[in-house]
Amino acid sequence: MKQTVISNSTVQVPPTFEGEDRDYFIALMEHVVQKNPGEPEFHQAVAEVLVSVVPYVNQHTKYKAAKILERLIEPDRTVIFRVSWEDDQRCVQVNRGYRVQFSNAIGPYKGGLRFHPSVSLGTFKFLGFEQIFKNSLTTLPIGAGKGGSDFDPKGKSDHEIMRFCQSFMTELARHIGKDVDVPAGDIGVGAREVSYLFGQYKRLNNRFTGVLTGKGIEFGGSLIRTEATGYGCVYFVQNMLQHSNQSIDGKTVVISGSGNVAQYAAEKAMQLGANVVTLSDSSGFIYEPAGFTQEKLEFVKALKLKGGRIKAYVDQFPSAQYHDGQRPWSIPCDVALPCATQNELDESEAQLLVKNGCIAVGEGANMPVTPEGIHVFLAAKIAYGPGKAANAGGVAISALEMAQNSMRLHWTRDEVETRLHSIMMSIHQQCVAFGSTPGTPYVNYVDGANIAGFRKVADAMMAFGIL
Numbered sequence: 141m142k143q144t145v146i147s148n149s150t151v152q153v154p155p156t157f158e159g160e161d162r163d164y165f166i167a168l169m170e171h172v173v174q175k176n177p178g179e180p181e182f183h184q185a186v187a188e189v190l191v192s193v194v195p196y197v198n199q200h201t202k203y204k205a206a207k208i209l210e211r212l213i214e215p216d217r218t219v220i221f222r223v224s225w226e227d228d229q230r231c232v233q234v235n236r237g238y239r240v241q242f243s244n245a246i247g248p249y250k251g252g253l254r255f256h257p258s259v260s261l262g263t264f265k266f267l268g269f270e271q272i273f274k275n276s277l278t279t280l281p282i283g284a285g286k287g288g289s290d291f292d293p294k295g296k297s298d299h300e301i302m303r304f305c306q307s308f309m310t311e312l313a314r315h316i317g318k319d320v321d322v323p324a325g326d327i328g329v330g331a332r333e334v335s336y337l338f339g340q341y342k343r344l345n346n347r348f349t350g351v352l353t354g355k356g357i358e359f360g361g362s363l364i365r366t367e368a369t370g371y372g373c374v375y376f377v378q379n380m381l382q383h384s385n386q387s388i389d390g391k392t393v394v395i396s397g398s399g400n401v402a403q404y405a406a407e408k409a410m411q412l413g414a415n416v417v418t419l420s421d422s423s424g425f426i427y428e429p430a431g432f433t434q435e436k437l438e439f440v441k442a443l444k445l446k447g448g449r450i451k452a453y454v455d456q457f458p459s460a461q462y463h464d465g466q467r468p469w470s471i472p473c474d475v476a477l478p479c480a481t482q483n484e485l486d487e488s489e490a491q492l493l494v495k496n497g498c499i500a501v502g503e504g505a506n507m508p509v510t511p512e513g514i515h516v517f518l519a520a521k522i523a524y525g526p527g528k529a530a531n532a533g534g535v536a537i538s539a540l541e542m543a544q545n546s547m548r549l550h551w552t553r554d555e556v557e558t559r560l561h562s563i564m565m566s567i568h569q570q571c572v573a574f575g576s577t578p579g580t581p582y583v584n585y586v587d588g589a590n591i592a593g594f595r596k597v598a599d600a601m602m603a604f605g606i607l
Contacts, residue, residue, distance in 0.1 A: 246282070256327055271286055277593045363553040365541060402479040426463075470489075
């Protein structure tokens, strides 16, 4: 791949781009980098969408004339605020809160809140931009937003987390609402944090509405929400394999991460007959040559719930091998599911996966494969499901929670999972419709997801006029 002429950026122009496509891509990316300096993750997220959508827009000039891409790249609204709170030693602490409301063209803003010390405005812009296309693909009427804080819940007491969440929501409450913006949980924001946030919103507004998703079952939450992203990722991979007349049953699966997404991706893959052999965290990975059992997976769930490191697994199950400071992509497999964090699978690791016989990759995390790694998968023509399609199960169930709240209903576990399965199948069908290569069985799921997601939002924006 050739480097672009864009300064202060490592974004790469696709080698197939020539003439009008190349010029338009470079012009858009120069604008993004100039307007959003020091935000490489956002630059990367935009570039990965433009790779697919620029040729489509040049073929459908009505979108170009209306500057739909230029408008989509700019958030509707960005809110940054101070969060002051008191710790257990009665010392005042100050954090920064964010909410990026990217697009409400097809529904109220929808997207998670992330609490982690590494976040920045660029983090939420990258995640919010991805959310536009992911939410569009779900077929449900939800727009896109993202937010959170540089607050670190690790090592904090329940009372400290409660005080922080209440202070955070006191400011955020004026910017959200069930028909305006419906946040959810994300990294560092689980059931406990959502409960504190929702309680404070209810207290401030004196009304019980579905303004947050990921709530407890007792007060408006949906079954399957915890499992949804992992389950949905596996359902999407199952659809990719079935499209090429294969099955996930009997396949060897390598998974990174050991949080909710990884745990439930492993669980659903095992239920469908796959042999899951790895899980990981930031310290290293464990390899179970014979595969995990449900008992062993339950140990991992309990371990991570207590904040333990994955290394402790081998003390309980000596059949496993622990690889310190490494990622699991060297293990031969049929299916790879990166479920940890962004840019965790690079070019050399992608080449190793292909060399070792991997036939399908499903992104459980957001943007876990680097652009160079994606290029390797596409060049090898393996089934590669990008995150905006493969990990859309979580936000899909969030939208179903919104529906249940609006109707004052509570669906059974089977009803919700049946709907999840149907949504992931619909997402796959959209990707096939816009990503198929004429005359071949190959589907470019990156193009399919980006174009299908873009088209729905773009048509809505066209209908509204210039806003």
